[in-house]
Amino acid sequence: MKINLQRAITSLTNALDFVGTDEFQHGKRVALMSAAIAHEMNWSQSHRVRMLYAGMLHDCGVSRAKEHRAITETLEWEGAQKHCLRGADYLAACPPLANFSSIVLWHHTRWTALLQEDLSEDVRLEANLIFLADRTDVLLAPYFVGAALKNEILWEYPEVIKRIADMGGTLFAPLLVDAFRRAASRESFWLAMDPTYIEDQIDDQLHSSRPVELDTVGALAIAGLFAHTVDAKSSYTLEHSTRVAGIARHLAEASGIRGEHLDMVEIAGLLHDIGKLRVPEEIIDKPGPLTREERAFVMRHSYDSGHILRKVFPGQPIAEWAALHHENLLGTGYPFHCQATDIPLEARLIAVADIFQALSQERPYREHMAKNDVMSRIDSLSNQGRIDPEMVKLLHSQLDRCFELAVG
Ligand SMILES: [Fe+2]
Ligand SMILES: [Fe+2]
Ligand SMILES: [Fe+2]
Numbered sequence: 001m002k003i004n005l006q007r008a009i010t011s012l013t014n015a016l017d018f019v020g021t022d023e024f025q026h027g028k029r030v031a032l033m034s035a036a037i038a039h040e041m042n043w044s045q046s047h048r049v050r051m052l053y054a055g056m057l058h059d060c061g062v063s064r065a066k067e068h069r070a071i072t073e074t075l076e077w078e079g080a081q082k083h084c085l086r087g088a089d090y091l092a093a094c095p096p097l098a099n100f101s102s103i104v105l106w107h108h109t110r111w112t113a114l115l116q117e118d119l120s121e122d123v124r125l126e127a128n129l130i131f132l133a134d135r136t137d138v139l140l141a142p143y144f145v146g147a148a149l150k151n152e153i154l155w156e157y158p159e160v161i162k163r164i165a166d167m168g169g170t171l172f173a174p175l176l177v178d179a180f181r182r183a184a185s186r187e188s189f190w191l192a193m194d195p196t197y198i199e200d201q202i203d204d205q206l207h208s209s210r211p212v213e214l215d216t217v218g219a220l221a222i223a224g225l226f227a228h229t230v231d232a233k234s235s236y237t238l239e240h241s242t243r244v245a246g247i248a249r250h251l252a253e254a255s256g257i258r259g260e261h262l263d264m265v266e267i268a269g270l271l272h273d274i275g276k277l278r279v280p281e282e283i284i285d286k287p288g289p290l291t292r293e294e295r296a297f298v299m300r301h302s303y304d305s306g307h308i309l310r311k312v313f314p315g316q317p318i319a320e321w322a323a324l325h326h327e328n329l330l331g332t333g334y335p336f337h338c339q340a341t342d343i344p345l346e347a348r349l350i351a352v353a354d355i356f357q358a359l360s361q362e363r364p365y366r367e368h369m370a371k372n373d374v375m376s377r378i379d380s381l382s383n384q385g386r387i388d389p390e391m392v393k394l395l396h397s398q399l400d401r402c403f404e405l406a407v408g
Contacts, residue, residue, distance in 0.1 A: 001260055003219050003313060005096065005212040010202060011311035012226050013056040015304075018278040019068045026072060026137055028198050031055025033133035035205060036189055040179035041125075049209040051129065052202065054103045058130050060225065061087025061104070063233040064281045072138055076171075080108040086232065094225040096218045103127045107134065111173045125173060132172045132180060136164055140193065149194040154187055161185070216263045219313075223270040230273050234284040236363050237273075243361075245269030246405040247353035251391065252346070254398050265346050267313075268321040272350055275304025287364040302326045303335045321346040325354050328386040348388040352378070352395060353402075355387065360406040371403050 017024045034051040043051070061083035062068050070077050088105035091097050106114060106127035114124045139160045143153040153160075161184050168177035183189050192201045214222065227241035248269040252262055276284070279297045283290065290298065306323025313319055324347035327333035329340040359377055362368040369377070375396070382392040395402055 001216050001219065001264065001313075001316065002213045005214050005218075005222075006206045006209070007314075008214070008219070008222055008312045009053055009056055010199075010206065011308050012222070012274070013060075015226070015274050015277045015308050016056075016059060016062070016229065018304075019059075019062055019065060025195055025198055026068075027056045027059055028202055029055075029137050029140070029193050030058060030130060030133045032192055032198065032201055033136055033183075033189070034129050036183045036192070037129060037133065037176065037179050040183045041176070045209065049205065051126065052205055053097075054100055054126060054130055055133060056202075057087075057091070057097065057100055058104055058107050058134065059083065059087065060090055060229050061085070061232075063229050063231075063277065066281065072141065075135055075138055084108050090225050090228045093228075094221045096214055096221055097225065103130060107131050110171045112170055125176065128173050129176055132164065132176055135167075135171070136160065136180070136184075139163055140190075144195070147195045149191070153190045157184060157187075157190055216260055219267060220263055220270075223267045226274055227270040230271075230276055233276060233279075234281050236285065236361070237276075240357060240361065241270050241273055243406055244272065244350065244353045244357045247357060247402050248346075248350045250398060250401060250405060251349050251353060251394050254394055255345075255349070264316065264318055265321070265349065268309075268318045268346065269350055269353060271309055271318075272305055272322040272325045272354065273301065274308055274322075275301035275306075278304055285364050299334050317344065317346070320344065321350055325351050327351070329388060330385050332386075345388075348391050352387055352391040355381065356395060356402065357406045360403065368407070371399065374403075375399065 013027050017027050031052045032055070034055040035048045038048045038051045059068070059071075062071065067079070067083060071080055071083065084105050084107055088101045091101040091104055102119070102123045103126045106117070106119070106123065107130040109117075109127065109131070111128050114128060117124075140153070143150045143156075161181055164172065164180060165177055168174045192198065224242065227245065231237050231239055231241050245266045246269075249262055249266040252265040257265065279301055283294045283297050286294065302323055302325055306319045309319035309322050321344065324336065324338060324343055327336060327338040327343050327347070328351070329343065331337055331339050356374065356378060359369050359374040360371075378387070378392055378395065381387045382389045
């Protein structure tokens with residue numbers, strides 16, 4: 001299996017951009033502004049593309065809407081360092097994207113402090129450029145209503161430029177501020193940020209760059225990175241996706257699946273809940289029953305996962321396996337109400353791994369359960385005809401290893 005890195009990053013960061021629930025496309029705007037300023041700096045085309053990626057990925061350490069809000073509403077927030085450290089760690093562990101780790105680590109550090117650090121000039125400027133674009137986006141926030149950019153920006157942008165320029169020499173490198181001033185003095189700089197144009201703008205720039213293909217090992221690494229982001233959404237779901245992926249892979253292997261097919265099952269397990277980035281954490285963490293409005297957020301997450309993954313893995317069944325993880329054999333699952341015959345084996349496997357791991361882990365509404373209690377719940381779901389009895393039989397035969405993978 002081969003995937004296109006450009007497409008993978010743009011689609012997966014769409015999910016990141018939903019973390020701000022009421023404020024979205026932040027990563028894409030930072031990407032576009034960074035690339036435009038890099039152009040003014042006369043950086044090479046590949047360097048500009050690197051800044052596009054860095055912009056899209058820079059907040060991969062942010063999973064919670066509350067944190068997203070604090071970072072995007074305050075110019076200098078004292079808690080900002082945490083998401084830099086988290087994001088840098090995730091990226092360092094992902095070989096295809098490891099060279100973005102240091103940019104992300106330093107993207108909320110003042111220029112004056114960066115000069116004291118033992119860093120290459122490139123990393124200093126790249127990290128500070130992301131910081132500058134990121135803070136510009138904070139000042140830009142009042143110019144968005146719903147999915148539209150207000151025309152006011154076309155006469156008020158000099159004020160935004162001035163506020164950033166005032167921070168030149170302290171927060172931002174004077175060289176970058178000069179380049180920003182030149183780039184941002186054109187209306188086109190701001191109009192490109194219109195929510196209806198922004199994706200095309202990014203695609204156009206990526207199209208002109210050389211496509212990068214990833215093999216299955218690379219795809220697994222990228223899936224692992226985004227699984228970390230999803231799992232960090234709530235302390236109750238820590239490691240949920242990575243563990244579901246491990247269980248699903250183990251069960252798939254025990255059922256006779258081999259080779260790349262196993263990697264694909266693991267990838268679907270890692271990313272099955274990527275749509276949850278859109279669910280506010282108050283809902284995931286809520287101990288009591290959900291309201292109709294809250295439940296709607298939950299009901300759409302597996303659909304959203306499928307939508308994102310179809311773009312990352314076109315022509316592959318991975319998106320379908322992930323999208324169907326809340327369907328059941330009675331046809332009463334969500335959101336498709338699939339009949340049993342329409343649910344492939346791999347989706348059944350992921351569904352069982354998902355339920356098994358969730359029951360084994362503590363949740364806001366209950367303590368974690370002992371192995372035997374988990375299995376009696378699983379057996380009862382199987383007896384009701386909801387989950388595949390063959391998969392449950394497999395799980396029983398591999399119980400010790402699966403429990404270790406679930407919570408060990
Ligand atoms: Fe940001
Ligand atoms: Fe789910
Ligand atoms: Fe899940």
